Amino acid sequence: MKLSQLFLLSSILISVPCIGHAETAFWKNTSLSAEARAKALVKVMTQYEKLQLVASQYAVDNGSKHLPIPKGALGSAAYVPGIPRLNIPAQQITDAGLGVVNPNHIRPNDAATSLPSGQILSGAFDRNLAYEAGKMVGAEAFHRGFNVLLGGGVVLSRDPRAGRNFEYLGEDPILAGNIGAAEIKGVQSQHVVSTVKHFAFNNIETNRKKIDMKVGEKEGRESDLLAFEIAIKKGNPSSIMCAYNKVNGDYSCENSYLLQLPKKDWGYQGYIMTDWGGGHSTVKAAKAGLDQESAADQFDNKIYFGKALKEAIAKGEVPQSRLDDMAYRVLYGLIQVGAYDYPAVKSTQTEDIAGHEAISQKIAENGIVLLQNKQNILPLATSVKKIAIIGGKADQGVLSGGGSSQVTARGGNIKDSTGIQTWPGPISYFPSSPMKAIQALVPEAKVQFAKGNNIVEAVKLVSQSDVVIVFATKWSAESFDNADMRLPGNQNQLIEAVAKTGKPVVVVLETGNPVEMPWLNNVDAVVEAWFPGTSGGSAIANILFGKVNPSGRLSISWPKSLAQVPYPTITNVGQRWNEDDPVKEDKPDLSGITTFNLDVDKANVGYRWYQDKKIMPLYPFGYGLSYTTFKYTKIALNNNLSVKNPTMIAEVTVQNTGKKDGADAVQVYGTMPSDTTSRLLGFDKVALKAGETKTVSIPLDLQAVANYEPKAHHWELSAGTYTIVVKPDALSNEGVKAAVHLNKMNLAD
Ligand code: BGC
Numbered sequence: 195m196k197l198s199q200l201f202l203l204s205s206i207l208i209s210v211p212c213i214g215h216a217e218t219a220f221w222k223n224t225s226l227s228a229e230a231r232a233k234a235l236v237k238v239m240t241q242y243e244k245l246q247l248v249a250s251q252y253a254v255d256n257g258s259k260h261l262p263i264p265k266g267a268l269g270s271a272a273y274v275p276g277i278p279r280l281n282i283p284a285q286q287i288t289d290a291g292l293g294v295v296n297p298n299h300i301r302p303n304d305a306a307t308s309l310p311s312g313q314i315l316s317g318a319f320d321r322n323l324a325y326e327a328g329k330m331v332g333a334e335a336f337h338r339g340f341n342v343l344l345g346g347g348v349v350l351s352r353d354p355r356a357g358r359n360f361e362y363l364g365e366d367p368i369l370a371g372n373i374g375a376a377e378i379k380g381v382q383s384q385h386v387v388s389t390v391k392h393f394a395f396n397n398i399e400t401n402r403k404k405i406d407m408k409v410g411e412k413e414g415r416e417s418d419l420l421a422f423e424i425a426i427k428k429g430n431p432s433s434i435m436c437a438y439n440k441v442n443g444d445y446s447c448e449n450s451y452l453l454q455l456p457k458k459d460w461g462y463q464g465y466i467m468t469d470w471g472g473g474h475s476t477v478k479a480a481k482a483g484l485d486q487e488s489a490a491d492q493f494d495n496k497i498y499f500g501k502a503l504k505e506a507i508a509k510g511e512v513p514q515s516r517l518d519d520m521a522y523r524v525l526y527g528l529i530q531v532g533a534y535d536y537p538a539v540k541s542t543q544t545e546d547i548a549g550h551e552a553i554s555q556k557i558a559e560n561g562i563v564l565l566q567n568k569q570n571i572l573p574l575a576t577s578v579k580k581i582a583i584i585g586g587k588a589d590q591g592v593l594s595g596g597g598s599s600q601v602t603a604r605g606g607n608i609k610d611s612t613g614i615q616t617w618p619g620p621i622s623y624f625p626s627s628p629m630k631a632i633q634a635l636v637p638e639a640k641v642q643f644a645k646g647n648n649i650v651e652a653v654k655l656v657s658q659s660d661v662v663i664v665f666a667t668k669w670s671a672e673s674f675d676n677a678d679m680r681l682p683g684n685q686n687q688l689i690e691a692v693a694k695t696g697k698p699v700v701v702v703l704e705t706g707n708p709v710e711m712p713w714l715n716n717v718d719a720v721v722e723a724w725f726p727g728t729s730g731g732s733a734i735a736n737i738l739f740g741k742v743n744p745s746g747r748l749s750i751s752w753p754k755s756l757a758q759v760p761y762p763t764i765t766n767v768g769q770r771w772n773e774d775d776p777v778k779e780d781k782p783d784l785s786g787i788t789t790f791n792l793d794v795d796k797a798n799v800g801y802r803w804y805q806d807k808k809i810m811p812l813y814p815f816g817y818g819l820s821y822t823t824f825k826y827t828k829i830a831l832n833n834n835l836s837v838k839n840p841t842m843i844a845e846v847t848v849q850n851t852g853k854k855d856g857a858d859a860v861q862v863y864g865t866m867p868s869d870t871t872s873r874l875l876g877f878d879k880v881a882l883k884a885g886e887t888k889t890v891s892i893p894l895d896l897q898a899v900a901n902y903e904p905k906a907h908h909w910e911l912s913a914g915t916y917t918i919v920v921k922p923d924a925l926s927n928e929g930v931k932a933a934v935h936l937n938k939m940n941l942a943d
Contacts, residue, residue: 222281224535229463231534232525235280236518241504243277244521248485249499250274250287250467252492268339268540271295271470271598272489283341283528283537287488291345291361291377292727293601294334306334307550308594308601308624310727311360311706312347314561316369316749317724317818319859320879321376323557328380328388330553335386339540341533342387344435345599348374348421349396350799351750352792354759355676355767357399360595360706360725364749365800365815367417368874368895371424378429385532390425392437392469394418394452399675400767401787403471406440409792411451414441415902416797419455424895426456432464432527436484438472444482447472453483464530465523468494470598476502480512485520547604551729558726558733560857560879561746564819565720571698572719573740573821574661576636582655582697583629585646585688586665586704591623592723592730593704597672603728618671624728628665628702631735649684649691661698663738664689664717670706677768679710679756689713702734708752711812722748740821745857745879747818747923751800754812760794760803798871801924805871816861816874816923822852822884826920826930829862832891833934839942840911842894842934844875846920850882857881860920862892864899867914872924873898894918900941909941 221231236244250272255263267273268286276284289295293308309315309327318324328346335343348370351359363370374390381388395407395418415423426434434456436447446452447468456462465485471493473479479487480503487499496502506512528534564572574581583589591608594600597618600607607622614620633641642659644652656662666685670676680686693699693716700719703709704726711720721744723734736742756762765787795803801815828847834840844862858880863872875894882888899916900909916936921929 228526228530231529232522235282235525236522238280239277239521241517243280244517245500245504246277247274247282247524248503248517248520249487249497250285250489252489253287270340271344281534282525283533285342285528286340286538287342287344288335288338288340289344290599291347292599293331294338294340294343295599295601304338305602305604305606306338307331307547307554308603308728309554310558310561310730311595311725312363313360313724313749314558314726314746315377316363316373316561317563317746318557318561318879319369319747319861319877320560321372323560323879324373324376325380326553327557328377329383330380330550332381332384332386332388334545334550335381336384336538337541337543337545339538340386341528341538342389342433343381344389344391345381346374346377346388347391348425349392349394350418350421352397352795352799353675353761353764354679354708354750354753354756355764356397356707357670357675358396358597358672359750360670361599361672365751366749366874367420367424368898369749369877370421372428372895374421374425375429378425378431382430382432382531385536385538387432387527387531387533388429389433389435389467390422390429390431391435393422393434393446393466394437395441395792396437396439397792398764398767398790399673400764400769402673403438404440404788406443406789407792408442408789410796411904412902413792413796415904417799420897422456423460423897426460426462430464430530432531434462434464434466435469436466436472438469445472445474447484448475448479448482450482457483463523464527465520473498476506477511480506480516480520485523554727555729555733558723558730559736559742562724562726562733562737562744563722563746563748563817564737564744565722565813566714566717567819568718570821572700572721572738574700574738576739578636578639578660580659581632581636581639581641582659582662583632583641583643584652584656584662584664584692585644585685586667586702587623588627588663588665589629589643590627591625592628592726592734593667593669594622594624595670595706595725596621599672601728613669618673621669624730626729626731628731628734631732632663632738635735635739635741646688647684649688652688653691653695656692656695656697659697661700662692662695663700663702664692665702665704667703668705668707668709674770675764675767676707679708679753681709686712689717693717700738702738708750710755743821743854743856744818745820745859747816747859748813749815751804751811751815752813752817758804758809758811764790802871802873805925810925814923814925816859818859820852820856820858822850822854822856824856824858824882824922825849825851827887828889829918829920829930829932831918831932831934835936835939837939840896840936840939842896844892844894844918844920844932845889846892847887847889848880848882849887850884853884855881855883860890860892861923862894862918862920863924864894865917865919866899867912867916872917872919874924875899875918896941911936911939911941913938
């Protein structure tokens with residue numbers, strides 16, 4: 195048979211929904227592209243199979259309120275049955291970005307490693323670590339039989355109260371996009387789909403299921419959408435989760451501007467799924483570009499895909515080609531990460547628990563931020579005799595964030611019986627005690643604990659000690675924002691009282707956001723440990739005693755108070771929408787806020803807004819101390835300014851000028867012609883021995899200094915002189931500069 199005849203025959207065979215011969219099943223041929231294989235599969239699928247592929251079912255058994263777990267499901271955020279005749283695996287879908295979540299908490303063996311919060315991962319300024327983080331979580335997901343992971347989040351942190359900032363990667367699009375991309379690649383290296391979320395502008399949780407985020411196209415493209423663009427183009431996630439909120443009048447999951455953007459402008463081939471309860475229509479959503487409805491049986495007003503989609507297609511309201519495209523995209527996503535060729539099966543092998551916990555710890559050690567260190571009180575000497583540890587359940591563990599990303603640690607979480615007991619609670623601590631880790635580092639020292647609720651008792655203990663370490667906590671969770679920036683309860687009074695004893699005071703914060711620190715001048719050192727993950731206790735101890743030199747930086751500006759932020763007053767902030775109810779379109783809106791206009795910070799999120807308004811926050815983006823010092827001695831630019839694809843690399847020479855080995859987060863910023871504000875263009879983490887000098891090459895993302903032109907539909911660099919500077923943080927006046935003159939040019943898509 196001639197080759198052309200062979201092709202003809204095979205195309206006839208695959209155009210009917212049956213498999214004639216094994217050799218026609220060339221979707222099994224791993225040497226073909228994911229695109230070709232997915233297309234071939236769609237051709238042989240029945241309508242029923244396609245419809246099945248694009249709607250997931252809820253798979254958590256939460257008792258009688260919920261439907262039973264579907265047959266075959268492992269019991270997680272959602273499930274789609276497989277299609278055995280075509281070797282299409284079941285989609286076992288699990289949360290989320292910080293680690294594998296076991297929502298049932300019924301199988302002790304399903305406990306997992308949790309990464310530290312997103313502020314730590316981004317604050318490490320280290321793509322390699324982000325890749326390792328994703329790879330570890332991906333491996334744990336695969337090991338448990340999951341092939342779709344509902345993380346990572348790259349929504350920009352625009353407000354220091356936002357409930358999910360701990361799941362996101364800070365306020366800067368270049369940092370969030372690049373760290374997100376590396377994490378996505380890590381997850382997908384394990385044959386597990388990564389889901390970038392929540393697309394888009396899910397910047398606050400207040401009334402998240404109804405709020406309409408208003409933002410101009412240019413401002414949107416240059417802020418949150420830029421983070422998504424970078425994460426999607428560089429990370430190539432198989433899946434995107436559209437957000438709960440509306441954007442400019444339309445729900446995200448039926449918003450054709452949003453859903454077409456990745457597909458049309460960014461070359462995105464994967465699929466877009468709804469958030470749980472984010473589906474609102476059949477025809478509108480399908481035509482806008484939604485590809486999969488998630489857990490609709492439990493969360494949406496009704497099931498919009500499934501039977502309703504079938505009928506809409508039969509009536510010609512949704513073209514058949516749209517369903518084919520949805521199915522194609524899901525299959526492409528599964529094939530491109532290897533989930534098709536390497537089906538995830540719950541493994542009976544032991545996993546490398548120590549190795550995984552070590553990765554989580556390494557990330558915490560690289561991302562925890564030393565904010566203040568008067569007279570170099572830290573690192574503490576191991577010869578210290580008596581240490582008082584106060585508060586924060588530090589004798590037992592470290593705080594974690596609440597909601598769908600809540601991981602159950604090995605050994606079980608320690609639950610706070612006093613706070614909220616229902617979802618997104620209870621407030622949970624991972625059993626990694628900083629106090630125990632400290633005692634292990636200084637076995638000779640007398641380490642004593644006071645809970646902190648009784649200030650008199652705490653002060654008594656402190657006065658008998660050589661140094662006090664106060665652990666102050668503030669919980670954040672999905673589904674609501676913090677009402678303010680204050681440390682809850684008596685913690686401020688406690689710290690003031692302890693500081694009055696005159697003993698050296700170290701404050702360790704475990705918070706989901708920046709907090710006000712009215713006692714700052716009265717304490718010696720402050721360490722922001724965010725939510726430091728399942729090995730957080732050891733990471734904190736190692737930093738306090740100098741086993742590790744802190745190198746984390748702030749990935750979110752730290753305002754002095756809410757008076758400094760772009761949106762000081764948000765109506766009903768801190769209140770919680772009843773998350774157990776599906777969103778009823780006809781339900782009166784109880785939250786009091788239905789529109790949120792991003793017209794104050796616009797594209798100038800975080801430090802760019804502070805620069806613009808000439809406000810000095812308490813600590814700027816990029817800030818963080820070390821036990822050593824660094825100096826930049828040179829910056830040189832290596833340009834290829836071709837009109838089609840201009841690229842720029844900064845060669846930065848950095849020196850460790852102190853006496854200790856350490857690592858610097860090298861940050862390169864750019865200022866556009868006739869502008870005064872600088873924007874992060876590139877970054878890297880560089881380890882330097884005491885006295886060592888290194889030159890590092892940092893690729894710059896020029897979109898940060900380009901204008902998105904909505905009418906022309908492109909990114910444009912204006913003509914003029916750009917200042918490129920390497921400096922210790924976003925608002926610093928120190929640093930070394932270079933200038934480059936550019937002609938007006940467009941950036942390639
Ligand atoms: C969250 C998502 C999560 C989903 C599934 C939703 O409430 O917003 O981030 O992946 O639940 O648990």
